[in-house]
Amino acid sequence: MKHQRELGIGLATFGSLLWGVSGPASEHIFGYGVSVSWLISSKMLMAGVVTMILALLIDKRHVLDPWRTKKDAIQMIIFIIFGMVTMQYIYFKAVEVANAATATILQYLAPVLIMVIMAIRSRSLPRRIDVVVIAMALFGTALVVTKGHFTQLAISPRAFFWGIMAAWAAVAYNMLPEGLLARHSPLTVTAWAQLLGGIGMTIYHPFWVGIPHMPADGWWSYAFIVVFGTIVAYLVYLASLQYISAEAASLLDAFEPLGATVVAVTLLHLHMGPAELAGGAIIIATVALMVITTPKAPQLKEN
Incomplete structure (x- = not known):
């Protein structure tokens, strides 16, 4: 049992690191004039084909299940358009106009935003710990975007806009398939979303x-x-x-902004001052605190 848990932790950490490193990799190719729409259409289509083949091999009998009821079909279409495609496009746009580290750190605010939305939806007052979490997230964000000089932005307004939009897009990505992932295999849902999203983006930008x-x-x-x-x-x-719970996996997502920052600094020679590094660490700690103190934390799955 212990070895299975260690395997689950290792897999989730590895996946998060890969997502994180893909940010600096995309920043690198944007420097060669690659457009965001071309990147999304090509990578989603190829990923969708491969993932769908795996879904057919592993879950063949249930591959069509998400389309058997009107409710699930509509939810799938909404998730594909406003979740999968929108989240990936906005995230990579944020990387293009800002940088991979900043975009990934700001996107990591998504679980905090989800917590606020859930509190509003349930019409319940936030707990003291929730207020602390929100305050920490805001302070960490302020450090990242101002580099400690709170009277002015250290990044362009356009970069700040797309970074915050990336966080909201991640919120949509996590909340739109609510219930869908409980009724159907996550592999099957992901395969359809990647494949149909890739086809849609290919129509938009072959x-x-x-x-x-x-x-x-x-x-x-x-x-x-x-x-x-x-x-x-x-x-x-x-x-x-x-092997591990979604809550534990979401905590390990902290390796995504960490991986993006380390690669951006070491390979792309991005300079991040003490204030930016402290802000990123506070945001990561904020989400960790939220996961630890919340019975059911949001499950954040990136790019």
């Missing part, structure tokens, strides 16, 4: 149009995003849920 001209290192970064940052990351994260 991946064979405007193929970027990149040197070998750019294509290696792109391959990492598709294979490891998308396909492998989703599969190992889903596999981790067989």
